[in-house]
């Protein structure tokens with residue numbers, strides 16, 4: 001790809017994530033929950049991938065989580081207790097919200113995040129919206145304000161494939177930021193910004209033989225890993241828990 005074509009791609013991508021999402025109501029729609037992972041944030045953490053994303057970054061690694069259908073529908077207050085208990089039992093020190101787009105379901109994820117903080121566990125969130133947009137929208141939207149208020153560590157901004165970030169962990173492109181919104185992970189964020197740190201890719205093989213991959217790696221590393229694995233199986237299918 002030429003430099004010119006790359007910069008045009010970046011310009012077109014500056015509109016990604018600039019429209020405030022509508023307020024989500026009803027049940028939380030999520031795709032996957034892990035009680036413990038070491039690839040989705042600092043230390044050992046639970047992680048929940050929500051189903052549905054309005055940002056649509058070209059090159060997103062989870063396009064099967066864009067659709068606002070499929071996944072599991074659950075009452076947010078009820079699932080919070082179960083996820084906190086599962087995270088604690090697995091020795092996790094926090095939860096990471098990713099997807100999918102957590103702030104598209106801010107009203108439903110805010111109580112989940114608050115439950116983790118109340119239990120003394122930290123909350124990390126990924127968003128394709130920038131912090132600047134989120135804070136501006138939060139002035140008129142108590143759901144976005146509530147989720148921001150219950151987030152300790154935020155990775156924000158759309159994924160721009162033309163700007164790969166190989167220095168910092170967790171994120172995919174250099175336009176994205178890693179922000180400590182509280183003191184919970186402020187030292188780690190400072191260290192990562194100053195020294196960088198490689199990406200982590202975690203591969204889990206379930207008892208059913210299904211291979212789950214999470215974390216972050218280069219396109220080439222993922223292509224090599226996926227070469228023999230065949231078609232991905234995590235297509236949206238609706239369940240009610």
Ligand code: SF4
Pocket residue numbers: 053054055056057060061062063065099100101127128129158159
């Ligand atoms: S915000 Fe995240 S889930 Fe949504 S399209 Fe971008 S990279 Fe994919």
